[in-house]
Amino acid sequence: MSDKNLQEEEKEILDTAINPSEKEKEMIDAEMDDAVAEIEQPEEKVELAESEEEIKDVSTAITASEEEKKIDNSSHSDEVEIEEEEEISSSEEEEEDEHEVEEEIDYHALSKKELIAEFKKLLGSKPIQSIKNAAEEIRTEFQAKFSEEMEQKKEEFLEEGGNLIDFQYTTPLKQEFNSLYFDYKEKRNNHYKNLKRDLQENLAKRLQLIEELKGLLNVEENINTTYRHFKEIQEKWHVAGPIPRDNYNVVWNTYRHHIENFYDFLHLNREFRDMDFKHNLEQKLKIIGRTEELAAETDLGKAFRELQMLHKMWKEDVGPVAKEYRDEVWERFSNATKVLHDKRQAHLQEMEATFDQNFALKKGLVEQIAELTKATKPNHKSWQQAMKKVQEIRDQYFEAGKVPRNRNKEIWTIFKEATRNFNHEKNNFYKTQKKEQYANLEKKLELVRIAEENMKKDDLETVTPLMKKIQQDWKNIGHVPRKDSDKIWKRFKEACNHYFDRLHAEKNEAGKAEQANYEAKEAFLKEVSSLKFSEDQKANLQLIKDKITGWKAIGRVPFNKKNIDEKFNKVLDGLFEKLKLNKTEAELIRFDNKLNAMVSQEDDRQLQNEEYFISKKIIEIRDEIRQLENNLGFFQHVPDDNPMVKEVRNNINRQKDQLGVWKAKMTKIRTLRKE
Numbered sequence: 288m289s290d291k292n293l294q295e296e297e298k299e300i301l302d303t304a305i306n307p308s309e310k311e312k313e314m315i316d317a318e319m320d321d322a323v324a325e326i327e328q329p330e331e332k333v334e335l336a337e338s339e340e341e342i343k344d345v346s347t348a349i350t351a352s353e354e355e356k357k358i359d360n361s362s363h364s365d366e367v368e369i370e371e372e373e374e375i376s377s378s379e380e381e382e383e384d385e386h387e388v389e390e391e392i393d394y395h396a397l398s399k400k401e402l403i404a405e406f407k408k409l410l411g412s413k414p415i416q417s418i419k420n421a422a423e424e425i426r427t428e429f430q431a432k433f434s435e436e437m438e439q440k441k442e443e444f445l446e447e448g449g450n451l452i453d454f455q456y457t458t459p460l461k462q463e464f465n466s467l468y469f470d471y472k473e474k475r476n477n478h479y480k481n482l483k484r485d486l487q488e489n490l491a492k493r494l495q496l497i498e499e500l501k502g503l504l505n506v507e508e509n510i511n512t513t514y515r516h517f518k519e520i521q522e523k524w525h526v527a528g529p530i531p532r533d534n535y536n537v538v539w540n541t542y543r544h545h546i547e548n549f550y551d552f553l554h555l556n557r558e559f560r561d562m563d564f565k566h567n568l569e570q571k572l573k574i575i576g577r578t579e580e581l582a583a584e585t586d587l588g589k590a591f592r593e594l595q596m597l598h599k600m601w602k603e604d605v606g607p608v609a610k611e612y613r614d615e616v617w618e619r620f621s622n623a624t625k626v627l628h629d630k631r632q633a634h635l636q637e638m639e640a641t642f643d644q645n646f647a648l649k650k651g652l653v654e655q656i657a658e659l660t661k662a663t664k665p666n667h668k669s670w671q672q673a674m675k676k677v678q679e680i681r682d683q684y685f686e687a688g689k690v691p692r693n694r695n696k697e698i699w700t701i702f703k704e705a706t707r708n709f710n711h712e713k714n715n716f717y718k719t720q721k722k723e724q725y726a727n728l729e730k731k732l733e734l735v736r737i738a739e740e741n742m743k744k745d746d747l748e749t750v751t752p753l754m755k756k757i758q759q760d761w762k763n764i765g766h767v768p769r770k771d772s773d774k775i776w777k778r779f780k781e782a783c784n785h786y787f788d789r790l791h792a793e794k795n796e797a798g799k800a801e802q803a804n805y806e807a808k809e810a811f812l813k814e815v816s817s818l819k820f821s822e823d824q825k826a827n828l829q830l831i832k833d834k835i836t837g838w839k840a841i842g843r844v845p846f847n848k849k850n851i852d853e854k855f856n857k858v859l860d861g862l863f864e865k866l867k868l869n870k871t872e873a874e875l876i877r878f879d880n881k882l883n884a885m886v887s888q889e890d891d892r893q894l895q896n897e898e899y900f901i902s903k904k905i906i907e908i909r910d911e912i913r914q915l916e917n918n919l920g921f922f923q924h925v926p927d928d929n930p931m932v933k934e935v936r937n938n939i940n941r942q943k944d945q946l947g948v949w950k951a952k953m954t955k956i957r958t959l960r961k962e
Contacts, residue, residue, distance in 0.1 A: 392421070393681060394428045395706055399460050402429045406467050415474045422471055429464055435714070489528040493538055496524050500545045504552050517549055525604065539602075547607055561609075568608040571616050574601055578623040587631050594627055639691055646690040649698050652680050656705040660712050667720070667766075670713055677709055721768070728767040731775055734760060738782035747790060754786050805844040808851050811837065816858050820865060827866055831859065835876070839883040856881065878952050882959055894956065901953050908946045915939045 394402060406425050409418045437456050444454050500520050503513055530538060550560055574597050584590035601620065608616060656677055663673040690698050734757045744750045761779060766772070815834050820827040838855055856877060863873040885893050915935055926932070 393685075393703070393706060394421075394424050395703060395710065396681065397428070399429055399432050399464070402432075403460065403464055403467065406464070406471070410467070410471060410474075415471070415478050418471075419475070422468075426468060433458075433461055486529060486531050490530040490534060490538070492527045493524065493530060493542070496520050496527065497538075497542055497545060500542070500549065503549055521606075550607060563606060564609040567606045568612055568616065570605045571601065571608060571620070574605070575616065575620050575623055578620060578627070582623070582626050582630065587634050590627060591631055594624060598624070642689055642691045645688045646694055646698055648687045649684055649690060649702065652684045652687070653698070653702050653705045655680050656702075656709055660705070660709045663712070665716055670716055673709075674713065677706070681706070720766075724766050724768050727765045728771055728775070730764050731761060731767055731779070734764075735775055735779045735782065738779055738786070742782040742786040743789075744786075747793070750786065751790060754783060758783060801843055801845045804842045805848050805851065807841050808838065808844060808855070811841065812851065812855055812858065815855070815862075818862065820862075824866065831862055831866070832876070835859070835879065835883070874948055875951055875955075878955065882956060894959070898953070898956050901949055901956065905946065905949050905953065908942050908949065912939055912942045912946070915942065 392405070394405070397405065402425050406422065409421055409425075436458075440456050441451075441454055445451065500517070503517055503520075524542065550563070578594060578597055581590040581594060584593075607613070659673050659676060659680075663669050684702060689695075737757055738754065741750050741753060767775065811834075815838075818830070818834070820830075844851060859877060863876070882894075882897075885897065915938055919932070919935055919939075
């Protein structure tokens with residue numbers, strides 16, 4: 288190989304070391320653990336497969352069993368059968384960073400429609416092999432929500448008299464999800480089938496290259512030709528692609544072993560060997576130099592990814608150096624790697640302190656959700672407030688930051704469990720509420736029936752209290768299902784409005800008549816106030832009775848002007864005084880007029896209260912008479928003309944007269960109420 292070609296190759300390797308491509312970055316990331324592990328052990332310790340039998344064993348080492356897995360399939364759902372793959376590891380598959388975790392999404396909080404949207408987003412934006420956990424969690428949550436909906440529909444179906452064996456249920460959303468999940472499984476299966484095929488093909492290529500490499504030692508040809516053949520094998524090796532991860536070390540170490548054998552073979556031609564050793568030493572020194580520069584890099588994640596790439600270049604792209612330099616360059620490379628590794632570890636430890644604080648914060652938030660679940664009172668207002676509070680806590684949880692990797696699953700699990708428990712209790716409450724709402728619906732439908740039956744009746748005295756009562760009953764009955772609420776309220780309101788519109792119309796007409804009555808009574812009152820008596824006492828009394836009858840005949844007046852009856856009674860009192868009527872007779876005439884006023888106002892409650900008052904007065908007077916008569920027993924030997932005895936007897940007579948008046952009033956009011 289000419290010096291010019293060597294210089295060009297050196298430049299290419301150096302450029303690659305300093306400015307790696309994106310593809311190379313991805314390939315190098317997978318070697319992080321191997322790079323760090325190599326620091327702890329000598330380069331020369333290798334595991335070899337030297338015989339043809341061992342190499343054949345390697346070529347058949349990959350097995351990827353495929354098993355059938357059914358998605359839940361019942362008479363109530365539209366599921367399909369899809370193959371479930373056994374995942375296959377590639378030698379260049381990217382390793383997950385120590386503290387890089389999957390994005391936390393609370394799929395339990397999403398609706399079925401939102402779960403489908405999130406599933407579509409995953410399928411369209413991320414590699415199919417990277418979304419397994421998210422896809423299965425979405426499926427679990429969707430199935431749980433659909434099962435809950437299906438159970439509810441089943442209950443309704445059975446309540447309506449359906450037979451369980453005839454029940455079937457699906458929805459467009461369910462069918463859409465099934466189709467998405469089928470596509471996901473099909474793409475995932477195809478990915479792993481293709482990966483398995485590609486890895487096996489790449490393994491076969493690399494094993495064939497090893498065989499060609501071994502064969503170089505036995506060919507009889509010009510050394511220049513053999514060396515070119517050797518370089519071609521190296522180029523093919525570099526582009527041969529990834530192989531199964533579990534075969535990588537054995538295959539690579541076998542390849543490296545035969546590379547070194549070839550260099551030993553080149554010992555016969557020191558020029559080629561020394562030229563390669565010198566070239567390899569220069570490249571490894573450049574790699575070491577770049578590794579040492581990475582110690583100053585502030586972005587440790589970027590620096591460590593580049594370190595992985597440099598280790599891969601050291602291992603696969605650059606051949607061995609002269610024995611006298613091997614330990615020296617390896618030790619220098621190891622030390623430079625260890626500096627960066629230690630720096631990264633220190634940084635991760637600092638981050639761990641913050642992660643521990645985040646864990647404590649998130650655990651506290653989870654405990655708040657659990658406490659809120661227990662403390663929420665069984666009413667709609669309390670659960671609405673609790674739902675708002677839980678949403679605030681969830682927002683704080685997702686803003687709290689990362690937790691230690693080894694505790695991420697723990698905190699995420701208890702968070703989901705707490706939110707699930709909260710939603711379970713909330714759903715149980717509203718499920719119970721729904722049963723109560725259906726019971727309330729039956730009660731309100733009964734009130735609708737009563738309102739519609741009575742809205743056209745003319746018995747206003749009976750129907751009006753009834754309509755007022757069912758309106759109050761309506762207010763006291765709780766909520767009904769939302770889908771029925773407006774409909775039954777409209778019916779009830781229309782029936783009640785129809786009745787009360789009629790009532791108000793009639794009252795308006797009655798009001799006009801009452802106003803006319805009031806004006807008539809005003810004129811009548813003036814007439815009675817100026818009444819003149821004759822010498823005939825009997826005729827005068829009859830005249831007053833006729834006036835009372837005339838007043839009664841006029842009819843009721845507006846409620847707010849009923850005090851005109853009191854004015855009439857005062858005028859009567861003045862007339863009775865002029866006539867000097869018997870007190871009892873005057874009292875009964877005045878009572879007749881009072882009853883007449885009550886009747887004119889159509890107020891049965893007032894009549895009832897008056898009857899109750901009279902009955903109390905009768906009882907009080909009887910008790911008073913009984914007490915006075917008992918008191919007379921203390922004066923058995925006292926003469927009848929004793930002033931004290933006379934006073935007691937006179938008092939008894941007065942009370943008996945009053946009792947007679949009250950009894951007469953009771954007779955009048957009872958007779959009137961029976962009419």
